[in-house]
Amino acid sequence: MTPDAKKKAAAQAALDYVESGWVIGVGTGSTANHFIDGLAKIKGKLDGAVASSNATAERLKRIGIPVLDLNATGDLPLYVDGADEATKHLYLIKGGGGALTREKIIAAASQKFVCIADDSKLVGVLGKFPLPVEVIPMARSLVARKIVELGGQPELRPNFKTDNGNLILDVHNLSILNPVELEAKLDHLAGVVTNGLFARRPADVLLLGGDQGVRTLT
Numbered sequence: 532m533t534p535d536a537k538k539k540a541a542a543q544a545a546l547d548y549v550e551s552g553w554v555i556g557v558g559t560g561s562t563a564n565h566f567i568d569g570l571a572k573i574k575g576k577l578d579g580a581v582a583s584s585n586a587t588a589e590r591l592k593r594i595g596i597p598v599l600d601l602n603a604t605g606d607l608p609l610y611v612d613g614a615d616e617a618t619k620h621l622y623l624i625k626g627g628g629g630a631l632t633r634e635k636i637i638a639a640a641s642q643k644f645v646c647i648a649d650d651s652k653l654v655g656v657l658g659k660f661p662l663p664v665e666v667i668p669m670a671r672s673l674v675a676r677k678i679v680e681l682g683g684q685p686e687l688r689p690n691f692k693t694d695n696g697n698l699i700l701d702v703h704n705l706s707i708l709n710p711v712e713l714e715a716k717l718d719h720l721a722g723v724v725t726n727g728l729f730a731r732r733p734a735d736v737l738l739l740g741g742d743q744g745v746r747t748l749t
């Protein structure tokens with residue numbers, strides 16, 4: 532099975548979590564796109580969706596799902612999104628697509644976060660995938676220096692601006708043994724908007740597409 536077929540299988544499995552009359556949160560990336568393609572077939576079920584990026588909003592609108600503002604919806608029953616890395620404790624690194632801030636907001640507002648991924652994303656220790664950190668442009672160098680002090684090697688994501696008008700530092704060489712602690716440390720640096728660790732609010736369900744089908748971790 533190709534990695535893309537595994538992503539698609541995980542995305543299909545997430546459709547079972549969608550209930551009639553709901554407004555749900557929808558994430559960003561190739562796995563989330565498979566989920567949106569699946570939603571196209573059951574779109575009558577949904578009252579709308581909150582999108583974690585402009586790209587996802589466009590894709591949802593194209594298939595006729597109303598895109599709503601989180602300020603108008605209140606809490607959501609369900610959020611479905613991919614990840615760059617995941618552990619068996621359902622801690623995640625996200626933000627490979629640069630949508631980490633809106634993703635973290637939607638995750639915080641959702642009762643259930645179902646993460647969908649191919650099985651290559653499951654790791655023992657987070658950090659091989661460079662950890663994305665969204666920064667206010669004027670704080671780029673300051674935050675980079677502080678991250679070096681924390682033992683990371685930050686690299687400015689080239690030619691990239693987030694949907695919020697900010698920059699991304701991708702932090703290499705981290706072996707993240709305590710994701711809850713590092714998430715808080717990075718969030719406390721002046722100029723950091725969000726970092727891509729989802730540990731304080733991890734996923735509730737991880738659906739992993741693999742050669743033997745879709746595995747569910749809770």
Ligand code: 5RP
Nearest residue numbers: 560561562613626627628630
């Ligand atoms: C976007 C994300 C994505 O969920 C993550 O990058 C995984 O992407 P893909 O589904 O394409 O492998 O966090 O900001």
